[in-house]
Amino acid sequence: MDFRIPRGTMDLMPGEVEKWQYIEEKARDLCRRYHFSEVRTPLFEQTELFRRGVGETTDIVEKEMYTFTDQGGRSLTLRPEGTASIVRSFVEKKVYGEPQPTKWYYIGPMYRYERPQAGRQRQFHQFGVEVFGTTAPGMDAEVIDLGFQFYRTLGLDGVKVELNSVGCPRCRPIHREKLIEYLTPRKEELCKDCLSRLDRNPMRILDCKNESCREVTEKAPRMVDHLCDDCKSHFEEVQENLQLLDVPYVLNTQMVRGLDYYTQTAFEFVIEGGAGSLGGGGRYNGLVEEIGGPEMPGIGFGLGLERTLLALEEQGLELPARYGVDCYVIALGDDAKKRAISLLKELREVGCSADRDYLDRKMKGQMKAADRMGARYAAILGENELKENRIKVKELATGNQETIQLDRLADYIRQGRKD
RNA sequence: GCGGCCAUGGCGAAGUGGUUAACGCACCGGAUUGUGGCUCCGGCAUUCGUGGGUUCGACUCCCACUGGUCGCCCCA
Incomplete structure (x- = not known):
């Protein structure tokens, strides 16, 4: 055999591809009912878009991007996530000038250079939604509800919604200072990664899995205790709305998420087993401006389809297989x-x-x-x-x-x- | 980037230093010249991921590389 499939990618063969069509169909039908429209953006973008959008200090930008130079000397990158491209498209097409809110969804492959393992490929697929033009907590809840319903319609059991608020540019710096103040005297107990995070992105130390770091952060100042009035009431209303929608959730005050653009609401869908984190998202009120658009709030999520399939298989749920012929x-x-x-x-x-x-x-x-x-x-x-x-x-x-x-x-x- | 395990036909899998590499499934043909699923018979790896080394002799031992898989970091 002369040629082999690139590491971390896979061929979806007949018998398997029907399962994908099935869950994509479920996602599309759900989006139709929630009145979201599909958008399709390129698989690659200017490298700078992701550096700015995803954040320079994130693992994605620091070590996971598929970046190449095209024949015109431009630096391009295979999209590592969906939001940056969607925001670029929203800004470039001046959709902010149309009646708001804008409710979009996408399904497609993403690329991250990582060691493959269960539920982790270099080319993987996400179903995501993005909403622009409203800060209404009810929309945060609706987006979370949509994600939760996606798993429910597939018959997946035991999906937990974890919820947190990471504040905004007004209150986060205050928490950041308190955090540095608390952590600096305890430097010796932190792992080497967290040591470098201390001055670059101290919040990320909060969800470090290292045992010693966890002990240190257990009593660290919590973001939820330092939210400004706006963020605090927003967070409370999101929770009220989730209760109205009957979406069960648990607070996880340590959760930060790996992307820098989140403000206020951050959430994750988690499940026991190999998949672990099925997907996550949050609000990003500063991102549209960061990408060159007007001040315009946004919120969305990205869900991993490989992990969804993995979880479905672990629960022994049968999906449609191969079609016969009449x-x-x-x-x-x-x-x-x-x-x-x-x-x-x-x-x-x-x-x-x-x-x-x-x-x-x-x-x-x-x-x-x-x-x-x-x-x-x-x-x-x-x-x-x-x-x-x-x-x-x-x-x-x-x-x-x-x-x-x-x-x-x-x-x-x-x-x-x-x- | 780091670590564990693994690598034999299309697939699964035995074989752990000695002359022909089990077996099962799948596939192809035949028994059955116009009727599938069951049964029976036959066919199907000059070769054991690649390269080197040890040995009289290696699929079996050693090294390197490549690939797979699982885990760490992080995340979907």
């Missing part, structure tokens, strides 16, 4: 084979799926092929049938067979596929 036409003899060509066309024109033999197999081989591909009916056309203008139709599951008029075949199969 009718397999078996033709014997040259004249019958010619007639079979137009028969297939007739079947397909009335909406049935139809197939036939292309390998010059004999009766037995053709029957076997029909059986293997999960055909509902096998239609047998031999010299005798052709002479009498009839055809034999066998329902493979039951073994029942009858002879019908040749020109009634398409109608017969079409009726059959309804029940």
